[in-house]
Amino acid sequence: MNAFLAAVLTATAPVVLAALGGLLCSVSGVFNMALEGQLLWGAFTAVLFSHMTGSAWLGVAGAVLATTLYALLLSVPAVTFRADPVVVAVGTNLLALGLTAFLMRQVFGSGGTFSSPDLSGLPTLAELGLDLPVLGPQSPLVPAAFLLVAWAAWWLGRTRSGLRLRGIGQHAEAAESIGLRVPAYRHAAVLGAGALCGLGGAQLALGNVTLFSEGMSAGRGWVAVVAVMLAGARPWLGLAACLLFGAAEALGFRLQGLGLPQQAADAAPYLITLLALVVAAATRRKVRTV
């Protein structure tokens, strides 16, 4: 059971980080569908910087920085120029796919998957001397992801900037008329989401495994988008949605070991996510019509 719980947390952590970023954007009034590409970019840059410096932590820092910069590709068009964020996101997701595959060949000299003994992954908590049940075999980024959710819930509800961000998302014109600089908050939210995706990507490539492979975000960013849609402005609900996804993925792996075809395991997280979306929408409707 502990092993299963650990697998759930491992699968969930990158999605939680991306979803938290998406949620901040959604609260500020920007629909962020670029999470998939940013997770992938984060994973790639984490491996790149870890390989270059030999330090997993520098890899994490590099990924956070590089993905924050990458998020400018969404924030400048969507916030400054008010382009359709959905269209921009389609572009940046495609770009991330091409850019990571391209740079992989240029830098590492081969496509497909890159792993190397020189590549250092993140240490586990156990290795750091914290041999807790379930959390022991995880990287420190896993508990960090869940603590960040708690922090976001507190920050949105209890601080000055959190209140302002909520206001901006509800009625941008009203926020402007009391002198809030709406674009600044939105840029901050989108770039913050980039940083969180960088962290998520780093966990994916240096925590869950220690390698980079093409397209390794594998739809997690889209699951995060769905989690944001389910959560509205409530971080805890977003976390629950992500855990559901993580459980589906972990269960899929388990069942694959028991002879379920790999394709079914691949499909399960998507179908379960969609199912959750349907159930949530249907109950919301029922409550309304009663």
Place this chain on the structure above:
Amino acid sequence: MTGVENPVGTPPTTSAPARGDGARRVGVVVRRLVLSPAVLSVAGALALTTIVMIAVGVDPSLAYPALVRGALMDGNLEYTLAAYVPTLGMAVAFAIPLRAGEFNLGGDGQLSLGGIVAAALALHAGGSYVVPLVGAALAGALVAGLSAPLRTRLGIPAIVSTLLLSAPAVSLASYLARFPLAEPGTGLAQTPLLPESARLPAFGSSSYVTIALPLVAALTALWLYADARTVPGYEIRALGANREFARYGGVRVDRMAAVTLAAGGAFAGLVGGLIVLGPPYRFVDGALTAPGYTFTAIAAVLLAAGRPPAIPAAVALLTILQAGGQGMEREAGVPSQLTQIVQGLIIVIVSVAAVVRSRWTGRQA
């Protein structure tokens, strides 16, 4: 979602050019062309690509000629043309629902299911290619149509549901190709060779291009006509421009949204069938999704910036880039993923250019 109106779904109708002396009119036309979002984005994307090339140490003066040769010369034109057909089909599959304001990002799933259904029908139903193609279109329509009630009854955006349904559909097709329909004894993830009778006849004497080319071209022309010159086309455009306006005007908005999603899916399924019934005449797992038709097509439609008649040209441009990318990889050693980078950049730049331009012309008005 921010942005109520859909800037890419329906073109900002521009007024006819003012009458004046010939030179001025030419000037107006030239300026409008040069400042059009499409031209700006392609130019911008190429400039950025050149910078990327230089940054990674590739000589653009070698890479670009290699790109052109790889796409259009040395007998590659036929190959490019063969890639043009599915890309154009997938562009229409994305564009039909987009006119009604719905994003169909599930092209890969619809394509794969269409392909595997066509293969199954060709292998087990016998007869000509007609039944497999109809089956493929129905399969695509079905999987895309699932998104319609999710959108209209439960308010789940099509962009999310089509995408979430896509991966399972691809997985299902892959499973079928590996197990129940797999070629016995080889262990390869592919179906057996399809019977002669179900194969698509070649177009002329080509060994790659089949009658899929005239078929897709004709269907695209039909759609373009329907969009511009029929009442359903008008109603779909109105739906995309302002859903409430369409409802107010008596358009059955939910049914119309469902029809466009299903029609888009049918197009994608048909493309899957056309690929499988053409060379190499079997469903090979991954062969339909690996070339990235779906997203090349999306980039092309967005590049056409809401002007459907421009879609075939935009698809041609991006297909040449894509096909030329292979040649560039062979000759100049540039990874062909560079073309994906260009496509991504084009979409980002076109989204900005469209807004900046409409703001600019708006101020003029």
Place this chain on the structure above:
Amino acid sequence: MSVPPHDRPVAGAPAVELAGITKRFGDVLANDGIDLAVARGEVHAVVGENGAGKSTLMSVLYGLHRPDAGQVLRAGVPVRLRSPADAIAHGLGMVHQRLRLFPGLSVAENVVIGAEPVRRGMLDRAAADRAVAGLSERYGLDVDPSARVGELPVGVRQRVEILKALYRRAEVLILDEPTAVLTPGETEGLLRMVREFAAEGVSVLLVTHKLEEVLAASDRVTVLRGGRVTGRFDTAATSADELVQAMIGRSLGAPPHGPRPTGTPSGPAEAMAYVLEVRDLHLRDQDGVAAVAEVSFGVRAGEIVGLAGVAGSGQRELVEAVTGLRRAGSGEVLLEGRPVEGGRERRVAYVPADRAGRATAPIMSLADNLLMGEQRGIRLRPDRMRQRAAALVERFSIRASSVRAPIAQLSGGNAQKAVLARELSRDTPVLVVEEPTQGVDVGAQERIHALLAEARDAGRAVLLQSSELSELRALADRVLVMFEGRVVADLPVAEATDERLGAAMTGAARPEQGDAEATG
């Protein structure tokens, strides 16, 4: 610049002064050298037609637009207002016509946001509640700090806006068309409040087009027309006629229709039959809350029935049921004796209030917009479509550069004329019109009223919903008043005075309700 730069308040200088403000948008000169000064504790009305430049001028004063020339002075000191934040810092406060509140936040959060009390790094909610309660009590605003703004009626929301400005210690309060959303009773309360603010030393800029309010509440008046000042008056020494002259450059013409005959052109038997009849209609909104209950009425051919009520009293839902856009919960809507079916009812022409959201698709061309509702069959004939569009443009004198240009390029009045052209050209027995002259200049208003009178004289049954009581009085034969989803009054136009309508709109006409919604 004529004023030498200095930075200390000048004794006796106006609280706020606009000097030579000029603002240009493309080819349009929205403000042309406007001078305006408001003393401390003065209520200064700014009046003018739509498009006269009032909104632009106030936007300049509130830092939303930067003027091309001229400057703003506070207490004699030139100030640079580059954003609303600057304006707020200089003691200016603005209540916009479309309220700018956060529906999901509480009253207290709405009031303090942007200037929040903080304790140990966290929001001090208790202090915010206290501050709001204190201000609310001091000015008699009667607002609960913890209520969620989205759930409050419009009149209360407006008071939240005023609290926002007061909390920021505004010494100059700009009220942009504040009474547009209020009932007559609420309007009276607001104007009383404005006088109180002035007595406390606050300067008030009251932007309005309603002359009764100007005469009732202001000390001085500045009239704008075409971006220039066309008159300055002391309220005590002017009259409505004089103000109208300055506003439109002439006196208003005769009303759009003469006294109308008591019968209709057709025979008395037919005149009695209802073309549109609503019987015991009940409707629920999407949250399942009753929106319309027990509504019954009829409209005869050649008759205009007015529909009044505070926004959100069920008028919108009622109109949607009549036009087929909303399914009846129970009861029925009959058109010439046959029930309205689901989906848009083709026997009803309908001019919606929401021009950009429902009546038009702004990014589609004028020709495309003029077609909606008339599309039939399979083939679209673009040439015929454009011919028909051109004919309508001609007949209804719509000013447009081309029928192929997006309708978004048209002015509000011309877009509204296009919607009317489309709906009036349809051959239907019933015409339903919501807010026909909202956001339309005075010239176009007269024309629109004449068109509605024409439709009535042609024998149509017209249901006219409007929040302008003067409009209802000018056009309607009878006025129905809705309150909380019910029709609480059905008055012949001769009896529809402001007092009676106002009482009915606030529910005071219902015997069991008493004087509940009392304001002020």
